[in-house]
Amino acid sequence: MCATVAACLFTGCVDTIILPDDKTVDEDFWQTKEDVASMVNGAYAALASNDVLSRFIVWGDFRSDELLRTSSADISTTTTALDEIAAVNMQTTNQYAEWASLYTVINRCNIVLERAEEVMTIDPNYTLGDYQVDRSQMLALRALCYFYLVRNFRDVPYITEAYMNSSKDTQVAQSAPEFVVDNCIADLEEAAKTAIAARSYSVSAWRRVGWLTDDGINAILADIYLWRASVKHSAADYQQCISYCDKVIASKRSQHVRGRNEVVEKDYPLADGDEMYYELFFEQNAEESIFEIQSRDNSAFNQYYYKYKGFAGNAGEGWLKAANMFGSAATSITSIGSYVFVNNDLRFYAACYVPSDGEESYHVRKLISNNPVQTKTLTAQREDVSAVSNRNYNVYRLTDVMLMKAEAQVQLVDTAWSSEDQAAALREAFNLVQAVNTRSIYQDNLTDSMKWASFRSYSKQQFEELVMQERLREFCFEGRRWYDLLRYNYRHVEGVDYNRTMAQIIDAGEQLVANSDDMLTLMTRSRGSEASGVKAKMQNEAYLYMPVPNRDIIVCPLLRQNPAYKDSKEYEKTY
8 A cells, every 4th residue: 555645646555544435435435516616615724734834844944044843842753854955865765755645636626626617517506607716726826836846856746637546557757847837827717717816705714815806816826927937037037037927916906895993905905014913923814914824723834833732841942943043133124134024013022032041042932922922022931822723724815926026027127138127127026025124114114114225236136145144134934945945046047958857867967057156155054154064065956856755766667766765675777
């Protein structure tokens, strides 16, 4: 019996993780509108699983400069796996080198896409419009999962056929990332044609951001185009990113209802800094949110950021802590240096706790605290945390789209332009960064917010780093930083071949592209004395990605291991 999703998909073995419940493959199941709805909801529920959210935390943040492992945690398979990642010494059996949970979501999407249409001929209540909306969401959700897989494994099997029983035997090799990304874009653009309009819901309706509406689909498209533009150095893709960002921004503006104390309508419908934490991370499904995973199980946040043994356990810390650069602040925005925040930024006080006696360094506050940050004060202790079972995972929000647009705008600036034209284009990007930054500055210190006069002499590369720095401030611990660093890396290297898998490149006797030293310096800046050793190991593109799950390689001969990792004894294929 196979133990992972890939094993099921590739060998036909029975697996309770990937195979749907018996009723979903029964011909009698697909009879009503409600049957389809239960499967659509099941796909979203699978995305909200602890397995998925745990990987989003580790993949998106722990591999970056944001998080470190707490040294007090008991030695376990989890701490060993985290230590392997930190030391760039990952084994192919590492628990985070698993793609099963995302392929479970993908398979559920594929089942709906394969079976839902026939329900229209059986249940008159299931209309063409209902089917189109369901199809749109499943295409988009599948694309989002593949986008995560490509950014973490690079070369992945691309499967669009539903797997519903153990008799199916489908051997599937990995596809080159360009092929997967192109198909994701095609699916998303198809999904956008019949997507639910977010503005058709009231601001208080959770489905406005809990389902993939047109805003969510356009945000994913903007993100994928930004990614592909960074890899391929493509001006056309940067422009596509901007176009989709503009669609989301325009939609958000059209949905905005002016608040009671809002004298002048905002350029961007963002919560004020003293309300942001409450709206985004406590009340949730905020006006500025775009897509949130509606979580009923907060154990991932609790275990990684609060108590790794859970609230019933006696562990006083989570598996992960914030890097020290989050624990202190600069005095002004132009003197950030090695800091992340200025001391008048409310996000500084929302990000971390000051360590109490017996605790090490700074602990993440942002995603686990039950108390909103409304004043410029630090919470010294962590007593305001209690068991929370429904903390959502925010995949996209408006500030993300604004800063994606700014990043693309900076990259479109041509250094051959006149200084006036460069300045005008960079000013457009700066205005977006400024809008995100200023809303979080403590009201008594608005004079310390970003001003064009302080940055107008910055070069294109300095503006690129300014956008990245603002993204770090805005999204710390939200699973975005590693992908920001990867885009930065790709923009600063040449010769990446995205049309071939790494195995194909190695088979041809060619070398993989070396990584950017500037990116590695950023990635390792929280590692102290270990930084130089980690940088030395991160030789080329292969080290940016996870190993292929070892047990999947054992059962599927078509899979090829990432060349950065040693193969197990059971797998002796070399290349």
